[in-house]
Amino acid sequence: MRCARSSSSIRARAARLGISQAQIAEALSLAVSGSDAGYLHDGASVYPLPIRLRLSAADQSDLSSLLALRLRAADGSLIALSEFVQVQSQPWEQPRLHKDLAPVVYVTADEAGPRDSPLYGMFGVISRLGDAPVAGSAVAQHFIAAPADTAQFALKWDGEWQITYETFRDMGLAYSAGLVLIYLLVVAQFRSYVVPLIIMAPIPLTAIGVLPGHALLGAPFTATSMIGMIALAGIIVRNSILLVDFINQALDQGHALADAVVDACTVRAQPIVLTALAAMGGAFFILDDPIFNGLAISLIFGILVATGLTLVVIPLLYYARLQGRATTSAVV
Known part of the structure; x- marks a missing residue:
């Protein structure tokens, strides 16, 4: 419903009575929006409370109540607002x-x-x-x-889908960049292009723990879950470096390859497991958080599975590589 402009005769009548269009607009604004008549200083609040005058919600939605408002003419008489307004029903223009x-x-x-x-x-x-x-x-x-x-x-x-796509796209790029940087750092440490691939082999194994962990707890895979997987890459690579470095030190001391691999798993297993338990224990404190529970699930289940597999996969792969090199050297 819209209040159309008054016809010329209505405007002329309002002018004779000394009522302007501004008075009509102010009366409607007072009834619908209200007006502060004063302020209440009760001492209980820091700021004064406004005393607002306006019609009740029921009267504001009732057209007849609005048209029943009275305006004071120049001679002091009260004239109903309906005498100065013509009501027309028109459709609202739809936005483009x-x-x-x-x-x-x-x-x-x-x-x-x-x-x-x-x-x-x-x-x-x-x-x-x-x-x-x-x-x-x-x-x-x-x-x-x-x-x-x-x-x-x-x-x-658009909307939720666009946000999800852009988030996981950026997270995937960050994950890829992190893997490349880890590879370059390990290459610089061991002076080899193959050893970093062996050290980074357990990284894909984290998915074996992360995805079933989310399914087991009935939690969705969120952006914080992806952050947990990125953090897992560094944790698992550290464990692999510890094993490989211990094997290399044992070989430099003259130990046999098989003995060096077994000793590495025996000696390094305890600190690796204790470090994994400490990281998992810290993640338990955010497991019930509505936002970061995905991060906690990724860390807990990813570390649990990847740590156990690291103690098996890394020694076997590194043993197979060194054994293959020794066989090739013997044949040559």
Whole structure:
């Protein structure tokens, strides 16, 4: 509903009575928005409390109550507001929305239920849109970039999906950069291009603990879970370096290869396990955090599985490499 401008006769009548359009607007503003008549200083609060005059919520939504308001004319008489207003019903003009200079229509939804991520509902809608043509053709769906042709109907998934995609994309790039830096550092330490690959072999094994750990606790894989996997790369590589370095020291002292590998696992197992338990114990304190529980799950289950596999995989791989080199040297 809109209050249309008064006709010339109504404006003329209001002028004769000494009531201006500003008075009419102020009366409506007082009834709907209210006006502060004064301030209350009760001493209980630091700031004074405003005393606001306005109609009740029920009267504000009732057009007849608003039109029953009275204005004082120049002669002192009270005239109802309905004498100066003509009410007309008109449709509201719909807004025209644009994004990147292209016309758009936003369709929003919120998902409720046991699944806290809206992406599950999004994937369910994606599978159904293929069977719902628009203008005689299937709707083109875009997940990363906006459609290039704005003359055709198309769907661009945004919102929670766009945030999730950009977050995991950036996390993946950071994970890849971290692996490259770790590889270069280990190459500089051991002067070999193959040994760093053996040392970094347990890094993919962390997924064996991280993903089942999330499934076991019924927790979604979040951005903080990805941060935990990035942190696991450094923790697992450290354990591998300890084993390889101990084997090299034993070989330099004249020990046999098999004895050096067994001694490395025997001597280094206790500090490696104690360090892993300390890291897992620290992660338990944030396990019930609604934001960082993914980080805690990644650290706890990733360290648990990867530490056990590191004590087996690294000695076997390094033993196989050195044994192969010794065999090749003997044959030559």
